[in-house]
Amino acid sequence: MVIFKKAADLQAFIAMKRSEEPLKLGFIPTMGALHEGHLSLIAAAKKQHCLTVCSIFVNPTQFNDPEDFKKYPSTLPADTEALLNAHCDILFIPDVQEIYPDGFDAVKSYSFAYLETIFEGAQRPGHFQGVGKVVARLLELVQPQYLFLGQKDAQQCLVIKALIKQMNWEHKTAVVIVPTVRNEQGLALSSRNLRLSEAEQKQALALYQSLQLIKAAKSNNNFEHAKQACIALLQQNNCELEYLALADAASLQPLSDFDRQKEMMVVIAARVGAVRLIDNLYI
Numbered sequence: 001m002v003i004f005k006k007a008a009d010l011q012a013f014i015a016m017k018r019s020e021e022p023l024k025l026g027f028i029p030t031m032g033a034l035h036e037g038h039l040s041l042i043a044a045a046k047k048q049h050c051l052t053v054c055s056i057f058v059n060p061t062q063f064n065d066p067e068d069f070k071k072y073p074s075t076l077p078a079d080t081e082a083l084l085n086a087h088c089d090i091l092f093i094p095d096v097q098e099i100y101p102d103g104f105d106a107v108k109s110y111s112f113a114y115l116e117t118i119f120e121g122a123q124r125p126g127h128f129q130g131v132g133k134v135v136a137r138l139l140e141l142v143q144p145q146y147l148f149l150g151q152k153d154a155q156q157c158l159v160i161k162a163l164i165k166q167m168n169w170e171h172k173t174a175v176v177i178v179p180t181v182r183n184e185q186g187l188a189l190s191s192r193n194l195r196l197s198e199a200e201q202k203q204a205l206a207l208y209q210s211l212q213l214i215k216a217a218k219s220n221n222n223f224e225h226a227k228q229a230c231i232a233l234l235q236q237n238n239c240e241l242e243y244l245a246l247a248d249a250a251s252l253q254p255l256s257d258f259d260r261q262k263e264m265m266v267v268i269a270a271r272v273g274a275v276r277l278i279d280n281l282y283i
């Protein structure tokens with residue numbers, strides 16, 4: 001694996017590789033604290049025979065809560081080791097100056113319409129603006145043919161697809177969504193799980209159990225009834241619910257009740273202790 005801190009060096013290396021043989025570039029943007037979920041994205045890129053680039057950059061512009069930014073785990077030595085073992089080809093670890101050379105506001109903003117007003121957009125004002133800025137910049141620097149994203153951040157996946165459309169890059173970069181990786185009990189893997197105590201990890205299982213409960217209730221045709229049972233379950237487990245909602249899986253437009261004509265998704269966000277977790281499930 002080759003490691004680059006400077007975009008110019010990364011680009012020169014990719015150009016050299018391209019001059020040797022035709023290649024497909026697969027890109028996995030991350031903020032580090034890598035887990036099996038991230039490694040499944042690397043595996044997906046390798047399976048498609050991509051020259052695989054992973055970036056680690058904790059993007060300041062997407063944190064609406066400065067405390068969250070400060071506490072974001074940093075585990076570069078372990079991440080590097082994990083990427084080596086996963087046969088990642090290139091690791092790109094730019095600093096803030098490299099990504100935002102003219103300051104945060106100099107980078108073009110994109111608008112994601114209703115996606116910025118529901119669920120994660122509503123709970124984390126400005127978050128998707130920051131994601132849009134950094135992903136646009138990374139795409140321009142890396143110029144990948146494939147972008148691999150995790151299903152756990154379903155709304156982020158839609159935002160990034162909308163970004164690529166607005167950039168007129170649909171012919172350049174195809175988005176590949178990879179299923180969520182869970183631990184044995186069902187907890188969706190997340191870098192934030194590192195901040196959960198053992199007791200909190202058990203309590204956090206109530207998120208996935210809630211998603212399963214809603215899925216099982218689909219045949220009864222009463223979403224609100226199932227939601228009330230989930231609220232009780234979450235309370236018993238000290239999970240502070242932010243939202244639990246049913247949505248059209250393709251657009252994430254909220255639905256008031258089950259609609260068998262549509263592929264649906266249940267989305268959830270809750271705080272377990274000081275840690276905010278999200279999850280979702282196709283139903």
Ligand code: PAF
Pocket residue numbers: 029030031057059062131134135153156
């Ligand atoms: O999902 C993430 O880790 C981040 O939002 C991303 C896509 C790397 C942008 O900073």
